[in-house]
Amino acid sequence: MTVQIKQAAGALPDDNGHFGPYGGRFVAETLMVPLRELQEAYDKYLSDDDFLNELDEDLRQFVGRPSPLYLAERWSAQLGGAQIYLKREDLNHTGAHKVNNTVGQALLAKRMGKTRIIAETGAGQHGVAAATVAARLGLKCVVYMGAVDIARQAINVYRMKLLGAEVVSVESGSKTLKDALNEAMRDWVTNIDDTFYIIGTVAGPHPYPAMVRDFQAIIGREARAQILDQAGRLPDALVACVGGGSNAIGLFYPFLDDSDVAVYGVEAAGHGLETGRHAAPLCAGRPGVLHGNRTYLMEDDNGQIIETHSISAGLDYPGVGPEHAWLKDEGRAQYVAISDDEALAAFHNLTRVEGIMPALESSHALAYAGKLASTMARNQIIVVNLSGRGDKDIHTVAALEGIKV
Amino acid sequence: MGRITNCFERLKDAGRQALIPYVTAGDPEPAVTVPLMHAMVAAGADIIELGVPFSDPMADGPVIQRAAERALRQGTSLRDVLAMVAEFRRQDASTPVVLMGYLNPLEVMGYDTFAKAAAEAGVDGVISVDLPPEEARDLLTALGGQGIDPIFLLAPTTDDIRIEKICAVASGYVYYVALKGVTGAAGLDVQSVADKLAQIGRHTGLPVAVGFGIKDADSAAAMAKVADAVVVGSSLVKKIEQNAGQSDRITQEITDVLARMRVAMDTHKDRSSP
Structure with missing residues (x-):
């Protein structure tokens, strides 16, 4: 194929x-x-x-694709709103998208x-x-x-x-x-x-x-086919975390023409957007030029790039992919932010309720999906990109709780 | 005619090549920069490239990266750099000053605002390292409206099509990056530079400056045989770093290097025929 x-x-x-x-x-x-x-x-x-056949073969035999689309039943029930499906990119070889x-x-x-x-x-x-x-x-x-x-x-x-x-x-x-x-x-x-x-x-x-984007769009292509197969219809919303934005665009891209599917990108609010200690250029930055592209950046009034903060190293970046900047301005996607504390709570919650330990990056998407689900009806559907597994973060989490691993 | 073109015509008549030192504005502290510019002119500099510090200098090696970090720690902004040029102009009305840096500070100030302020300060040319001509239309319009020369880089990888495209929009001079690498890198190959300059010369009558990898009087003299101008940056900035806090020694050591380069360039006049 x-x-x-x-x-x-x-x-x-x-x-x-x-x-x-x-x-x-x-x-x-x-x-x-x-x-x-x-x-x-x-x-x-x-x-x-x-080339395409070799790529397809590698994705199946080496990466382990397709990744499952998992209905988080207990977590959804706990939230009491929309049904949340997790696109399990954490199960890929090497543990992330x-x-x-x-x-x-x-x-x-x-x-x-x-x-x-x-x-x-x-x-x-x-x-x-x-x-x-x-x-x-x-x-x-x-x-x-x-x-x-x-x-x-x-x-x-x-x-x-x-x-x-x-x-x-x-x-x-x-x-x-x-x-x-x-x-x-x-x-x-x-x-x-x-x-x-x-x-x-x-x-x-x-x-x-x-x-x-084109290499990551397999996430959204699979998810779209899987949700049609498993739920019989398209989701009401997609949620993914955004640092540079590759897992998010990978999920979003194949759904962009489905205008009834709401799209949410979740940036890192760090200590809170109001503190300035965050990594949320789309929510709180402005356009500029860095690393070869024009996009939203975290920068000062003199055009110098400012330091960012996030509990998750993968979101700790002052820029964002230019297509996200475009989707924001066009209104096709909405960008929101989740703090370190909210992400950490989601990390623990998913681990205990579903037996899945998410990466701290993905925990930002989970935290927002949790908020969103509770405002939605039980017959609605959210697909969250669970972009990576949390094993790499256990030292960070343990240190925050004063535990030496 | 602008100061840059004037300068190259004067040098051509005299059979000499331009010596162009680069220093980062505000390094190691803002008070050093303007006196240093005057001292460099006295030591034989024909044009000054003044670096606008940027937090993410992707095309620079460690020496100029650290210079930018020192300047930024002192709070040196693009507006401060323009103020330095204005101050320099009060005593020197003829030496061309070219700002060299990255696009984002210009982008945030706004191209029209920047071009107007730069012209008022007495800036003659602008090099934005991360701005190829494909993305430069709006800045070119703004600079053109103020009579400021847009100076573009050419590289070992630049092919004929791009040389043509770049030289069509450049003015003042073009800047040939002598090696694949960042500022201050090693591995300068005079013959390959000579070959590339001959290729560039088939597309443009603009003067060609050569920079990246020129460290001392010998390499400056070797480049002066084949180019219209020689740019020296990292080896000067290194002197600033080694003598931070002692502005007299900074001036002394930099002017010594430039004076030796000047002599070497002017005595090796046996230019290979084009």
Whole structure:
């Protein structure tokens, strides 16, 4: 079976990577030709049956797709409102949705003759997913990770090393995901000839936002077919957490033409939007240019990027994918924010009520879905993207409760 | 005719190449910058590239990243940088000043507001490292309206089609990035630069400056044989870092480096024929 990747003809972005005023290619000149080559390769393989069949095979046999769409009956009953279905991306190989994209980009890297892959990572999930595909394909792999994130995601750092990747600690700027992305870009500009940069989210210069979305859209394609099969109709609402926004766009994209399906992206409110200590550019930022694209950013009045805060390293990013910026302005999706405390409560709740330990990132989506469900009727349906599993976060959770693991 | 074009015509008549130092404005503290600009002119600088600090300098190596961090810790904003240029202009009406940085501070100020303020301050050219011509239409309009030269980068990966496209919208000069890498990187290859400059010369009559990887008098002299201008940044900024807190020594060490480059560039006049 050949997978369909592209959605409707004429869909965004345009040829220059623009989603309305957002997106584009804001990079140093050295990268412009390599980005064009990447675009050309991607366009070519997007309609290449051999490539698509290999991708499909890898997603089934290596990643473990399709992932289940699980009805959280006890939790839904407890909330007393809508029925909540969880798209179980936590059950993928490596424990999160990130691998959908790294499998796709690594196959592309191989087709393009690149021998070395690099990646940036925040929580470490994308780094692990990149190191995993690199190990499988015999490619050299370097992962850039902020020193602050290395300290709070020790398990994933060790996983990457076990997989044979070199993990480079980034000491510049705020020492988190944005700085890791800067450093990966610097590596790429230096080693363009043999290196493929696997960006982990739907941000960066064109074609990355579109390419990563297309690789992640399998989440929404499966979920759409599964809910029609299991519930006999489309859901009333979709909920997913948004850092850069790849798991969210992956779920949302195949439903965007279904105008009766409400779409909610959940950002990290950290200590609360009013404190300024958060990572919610769509809720509380404004447009600017960073990391190769125009989008909503957390920035000061002088255009400097400001430090973000979230309990979850994977949401701790001052920008967001340009397609989310566009969906916000168009009103097709609504963006809301959930605090550290609310996310933590959802983490515990799902673990105890359903026996599923969610990642702290995904816990933001769960917390909002819980609020939303209780305002809805019992015959309504919410699909939540459970984007990753929580094993990587147990040290963070334990430390907050004063427990030494 | 703008100060930049004037400058290159004067140099051409004299058979010399431009020496263009780069420093980050506000590094290590704002009070250092304007006196340092004057001292660099006295030491032989023809044009000054003044870095506008940005929190996420993706195209810069560690030396200039740290310079931006120092300047930002001192609160140096784009408006402060423009004020420094205005102050410089009170004593120096002829040396061109080019702002070099990233797009977001310009974007947040607003292109028209920025262009007007920059022209009033006496800025002659603007390099936005992360702005290729494909995305530059609105900024080009704003700068053009104020007579400010948009200066674009060309790279080893830039092909003929892009050289043509970029040179069609650039003015003042174009800036050739001599290596695949970030500012301050190693691995400068004079022959490959010479070949690329010949390729660029087939598309444009604009002067071509070469930067990235020029560390000392020898590499400056080697580049001056093939280019119209030589840009030196990281090796100067390193002197600032090593002497932070001692502004006299910063000025002394930077002017020493520039004076040696000036002599080396002017004595190696045996330019290879085009």
